[in-house]
Amino acid sequence: MKNKLSDLNNHLFAQLERLSDEAIDGDSLEAEIKRTDAIVAVADQIVGNANLQLNAAKLWAQHGSQIMPMLPKIGGGDG
Template identity: 65%
Template structure:
């Protein structure tokens, strides 16, 4: 996958810029607000997933290979 957390950050700031456009009509503002809500929802899920992966990596760092049977995604190179 080509997407990185820095790309997510770029998308969030781009949406913020769109919401800050003072030339938007009320209807456009409403549409952008809905779009922003959808983006934030997805961004929250990406953040939660990233947090889970970091927690798994910390478990591996703290406990070594003994934890691998409980964390199969860390060591198999598929993700």
Template identity: 60%
Template sequence: MKNTLLDLNNHLFAQMERLSDEKLSKEKLEREIERSRAITGVSKSIVSNASLQLQALKLKAEHHGLSKNDMPNELLKNEQKLIRGGQ
């Protein structure tokens, strides 16, 4: 699996769009709400992990310096996607 934080952001917005669908029946809306709760839980873990990686990287940079080779692959992938316009 090669998902990035940018992909996570896209998934979260897609879920918001599904929740905003006024054509959903009550039952389907309830399923989407449950799905949203699950997605939110997993997302929080992913963001927390990324934050921990960033804190460790900052600590290393502060005490030992930093090179581009030290950048986490996830950050580099996001940087490349942003440069290409999110593709």
């Protein structure tokens, strides 16, 4: 597995295709649904992290280094 959002997108679509397979049913379908739930939970965390990085980049672009004292956990100031 690679570590790009486009790879995550491909993985999610592949899982959707597995869920759409009309040939699976019963226990196989139940297992695929559980797998999907796990994949979605991890994907949500990845997307949330990417969103956090984007928001940090936007703050930096708008305010430069002067924003750092207000963000003590990542750059400076007391906290």
